[in-house]
Amino acid sequence: MSELDSKFIKHEVAHHFESAEQEFDTAKLGMWTFLGQELLFFSALFVAYAVFRFLYPAMFLEAHRHLSVNMGFLNTIVLLISSFTMAMAIRSAQVSNKKHTFIYLLVTLVCAGMFMVVKYMEYMEKFHHGLLPGRWFTGEGTSEVLHIFFGLYFCLTGLHGIHVLIGMGLIIWLLIRTQKGEFYSEYYTPVEMVGLYWHLVDLVWIFLFPLLYLVG
Amino acid sequence: MSEHYVVPVKTYVKTLLTLIFLTFVTVKIAEFDFGSLNVAVALFVAMIKATVVALFFMGLKWDKGFNAVILITSLIFMAIFFLLTLGDIETRAQTDKVEAMRFGINSPVNIIGEGHSESHSKKH
Amino acid sequence: MNQKADSLVDKGGVWFSEPISTYAAQSDSLFYFILILSIIMFFAIGFVMFWFMIKYKRTEERPEADGQLIHSNFLEISWTVIPTILCLFVFYWGYKDFLTMSIPPVDAMEIRVTGQKWFWEFETADNGLKTTGEFAVPVNTPVKLIMTSKDVIHSLFVPNFRMKRDVVPNRYTRVWFEAEKTGSYKLFCTEYCGDAHSKMLATVHVLSDEDYEKWVDKNLSSDSVPLDVIGKKVFDVKCSICHSTDGSKKVGPTWKGLFGSKRVFEDGTSLVADDDYIKESINEPSAKIVSGYKGIPMTSFLGSVSDREIDGLIEYMKTLK
Amino acid sequence: MEHEVDKRSFYEVKKGFMSWAITLDHKRIGIMYLVSVLIGFGLGGLFALALRLELITPDKLFMADKMYNQSFTLHGAIMVFLFIIPSIPASFGNFMLPLMLGAKDVAFPRLNLASFHIFLLGAAFLVLSIFLGAVDTGWTFYAPYSLHTDTSVVCAVFGAFIMGFSSILTGVNFIATIHSLRPPGMTWFRMPLFVWALYSTSILQVLATPVLGITLLLLMVERVMNIGIFDPSLGGDPVLFEHFFWFYSHPAVYIMILPAMGVMSELVTTFCRRNIFGYKYIAYSSIAIAVISFLVWGHHLFVSGQSDFASMLFSLLTFLVAIPSAIKIFNWIATMYKGSIDAKSPFLYFVAFILLFCIGGFTGIVLGSLSLDVNLHDTYFVVAHFHYTMMGGVLMAFLGAVHYWWPKMIGKMYNELLAKIACFLIVIGFNVVFFPQFLMGAKGMPRRYHVYDPEFHVYHVISTVGSWILAVGFIMVLYYLIQSLRNGEKAPDNPWGSLTLEWKTTSPPILENFESTPSVTCGPYEYKGSPS
């Protein structure tokens, strides 16, 4: 520990916890509970998706052809990689490797940025074809209710995109704290928490990709 | 704190490769037409991927059991939400659908083939 | 046929209005069954509770409990199982009656119902008779209502028939009834639908077969009526909720002095109200929105007010100087 | 404990506005919640008085149609979102949970403060919407009406959306606290039943509230951008909105009642000096209610155009949720057996709860029966049902909790005689307001009616008069509580002789809650003579 002391800022356990272990487990439990909440948050949109799919199957078939599988695929891969680097960042913090923690977090951030850029390009493409959300929709199709698919598409990917943005904010916060040397083998709770959050964002995308882009 | 299990890098790499592989699989599979099973197949692959992420990246495999319980509980309630809502939608009076054709939906979609400007219904 | 509707309060018991439809009395009996059970249980619980409060009152001599019974499997099981059985029984009964209420007999007479802010329109399928705010059915005949809404959700409720169903835009919902007694019955809108929700009322006339024939004849032959009378009639049932004829402002502008006057619109333009403008205001109300009425556009009456009725309305407006 | 424990009460340790606004102490946060929900109740109550006054005549008295509609909407929305949902869990839960467990604080004190601030922010939006053209959609915000009305739906809905997060975060916090912060010896089955109730409430808050969040979000998006999910004129399905809304709002009624039931368990044991009858049954039935409550939302949709099959399923499940409530009621009554019963004012609220909640519950059974709900849906019968459960149930428990824990939280006693009189007034006034509503509802008086058929006049007049009795009752409560605040007699540490841990510290508690972490060796209610 003495060798670590010089490099890292020692973490103080909050007064209402007995030990760092208890503090860590509690935080993790809380985070998982929060993730449970996130799942139900997204679930209503998925239910809406299922309902309209059931009501208008032909429209869904038509609509998903407007989406670019390549871009979706690219984004899936980018997110998977970012999940991997995130896991590696946590691992590096666990073994008190400050430099690696920082690099892996940075790569994760870059991946997230890439994801958003691709998303931006996709959105622009949609806008170009008049496939805007709701009110501004001027797309062409054979189904009367085509706009509903895009309504759902923008809600689902939009909400997911907002989660990615929040995640990017959190990662930047982690980067700063890593730089200060706050995370080491005895204390890396925030990295672990953001990691869990980040994987959840990935998880949601794992479902979005086939549902929106692949099956119609 | 030091007793936390440090996952070997190899495990993470393998996980990533599996996930990328499964992504390919799901794209390829989507090219075949299984009829009504399309969604089921896609969801099945997605489910495997999700399990892999949860177990390895999120570390549930090595974690306190209760965290998995939380996850499963949320999934169960999601399932309830799906099943009961769809239980209504799918069993509504069958007549609805036929009769619904009679309503002029005030849609912003340009119907291809009917000439563009006329069919462009009024903006709300 | 302007007879007064039957009272809901004076007739029938303490709880419900007089049951008129075939399934009404049957469904009430379930209520009375639950009511009796509830009263028994309520007083049993209340009695035991007060009895304990008196018997085991804390006193100087008796500051602590006499005994600490904390467990009895027998009790736990009995007060789990007995309510469960009762509940399942009640569920089954309610479900059975509900099926009767929701599945119309195949030979039922059809009436199409349209709900719109804030009035009801009825059209009898057999003879094309269209009425607003009231409709008639022959007694002892099953009648099926096929309902839809033009704007928001409404709900059609006739207490005497124990009949209610939401009227949903872009969908058809249906209910049926068979009235067993002639008379006029109140119909309410019970799904909140905006400002005049509480005024969205109608009357159901249950008539003997001859009276029904007469009613149909009388209402079908409205062609010979003068235009402004038709206009007044339409106004009373469809427009008077939002428009006044005395100059006061309701949801929409008053009609007093409207015809021929200069109208100013939200977008700054203006014109003089002529026949074409009135027609457009009825069929495409949001085309020109009168200054000061942004955000509460009138719902379109396209298709629900015939051309002849529009002529009538215009003639009627001309009389409102 | 190495460090010196500060023996002053948590009020005295720090003073001034900032010491409250940014405090991390769960007790102060609890008190702040208490004050906020009381203001919420007062506001909602004023709307109630106004709308009751308007209904004293069958025609318009002093409100226009729209204004009446705005009044009941705001009454409902404020009572639900500002008062009843946060009432017991956020105020008493926050204050008591760590004390009852023997912990120093909740698991995440900063998150706790954040939830309070989020709550205030949401409340601010809701209140702001009153001035921007108050909503007139009913507290249920049903589409498509809410999509087209010109009132400030977006602002109000946004407020409710934000408050949802406050509720979720409180739930997360409580779950983590109960799991991790129990001191040695405090096993699951040694926890007070109030804690069990909070635990099951938290499950509901965490799993149901997000769906409200997304529903309201979709409503806003639909309103601003017309994406066509709920709007029928664009091909959407308005009944889907109802599904979404009730998926949250039915569990929400149990978010309200479960903590209330928890309070009941505390009251009955304390004032009967009795160990609880059927501890495990009560504890598990809380969890059972929480779980089953997710399965019954469709009973609000029996006549909405939901399929008959779904209605059947939901009706069946609705009946199942009554069973755990029954178990609780019977166990409490059995707890009184051979007790040493002291009918102090908190206990009077216990009695009121049992009686009124039974009526509310039995009428719930009536409404859950498919064929009867067809007739009774959206009539005053439903209004009476939910006031009997929410007011007769939750509010009575809330008042019981206020009177029970007042000495602990404030450190002063209140005037017991006035408290008893007020309790009687409230119970009587309550029944005068709401019992006639059962009768007129069954006769066919629809709810949300501004002008009504003169036939129903008598019932409405009685109901309105009752609301004045209620108002007098509440003003009395307000009066003697303020009086107690200013010059009440100092409260002893344990005025009721209760055994749960919160009474083992000083009144009001010290900043660190306990001078040393209490060790727990037996169940929470082992009064004299308990079998060990």
Ligand code: HEA
């Ligand atoms: C705290 C709030 C609360 C609680 C606890 C309840 C409890 C119950 N509610 Fe209620 N309800 C509301 C608040 C609440 N409700 C609100 C706010 C609305 C309307 C919202 C709106 O539309 O604006 C509503 C509406 C509502 C409806 C829809 C009515 C309609 O709009 O058509 C239904 C229908 O099934 C219903 C049923 C029930 C049932 C079965 C219970 C059960 O949980 C009751 C269980 C309790 C008991 C049964 C009593 C105790 C038991 C015994 C003493 C044992 C013996 C009992 C038997 C053998 C049965 N409620």
Ligand code: HEA
């Ligand atoms: C917790 C929930 C709760 C509570 C406690 C109450 C309390 C009351 N409610 Fe209501 N109510 C609802 C929840 C609640 N309500 C809901 C959800 C609806 C449905 C809305 C909708 O349809 O959308 C409704 C609807 C509703 C209606 C139906 C309206 C309609 O359908 O047209 C009526 C009518 O009588 C009514 C009356 C009352 C009365 C008289 C009280 C009384 O008990 C009120 C007593 C309170 C007081 C008398 C205030 C006393 C306080 C002071 C005087 C202090 C004042 C000052 C400050 C500190 C600021 N309520």
Ligand code: CUA
């Ligand atoms: Cu139409 Cu209420």
Ligand SMILES: [Cu+2]
């Ligand atoms: Cu409910």
